[in-house]
Amino acid sequence: QVQLVESGGGVVQPGRSLRLSCAASGFAFSTYGMHWVRQAPGKGLEWVALIWYDGSNKYYADSVKGRFTISRGNSKNTLYLQMNSLRAEDTAMYYCARDQFGGIAVSGAYGMDVWGQGTTVTVSS
């Protein structure tokens, strides 16, 4: 079945780094744009980053631009989020999510139809 499984979360001190992974299965990963979305405890959803199906374009929320890097390994069916210079306000559940339509569809325009269960990142000293 179509599935996304995140890993790599944990407790980290402010200023340190962490890399999240999202393993995809059950679909042609290399043909879909992919997102990271986060949710701080008790708060709403915040889009973090988008990468096109082939990795050729990447987009970021202003709150993470210059600190986070989204990437993908299509041969490994895996999405990544490298998070540097972490701050307390980065504490959240991090979800990976798939564009609803793959192929040549405008990446990000038609919603995210498959989500992982999330991985928790806590930034605290």
Place this chain on the structure above:
Amino acid sequence: EIVLTQSPGTLSLSPGERATLSCRASQSVRSSYLAWYQQKPGQAPRLLIYGASSRATGIPDRFSGSGSGTDFTLTISRLEPEDFAVYYCQQYGSSPLLTFGGGTKVEIK
């Protein structure tokens, strides 16, 4: 920066009633690239509506979306017990590329 404002913050209704949720954008949403999601406690969000009015695969027809420009609405025609949750709108196209609204909680009255 485009801001999505959802109202009301909380909607208290009984099963069988009609729910009307609003999402207002600070600027016109490009090509009605507006989606709605449902999120239940401890779960990931679920895509309900995309393109402002198209239902995602497997979504019951009691859920409908409408609107364009800056004003969008999600309607649940008759609330089922499983519909009590938080609902988010999300736009694509304006800097930042994607943004979510703050959410509307639909709770049992």
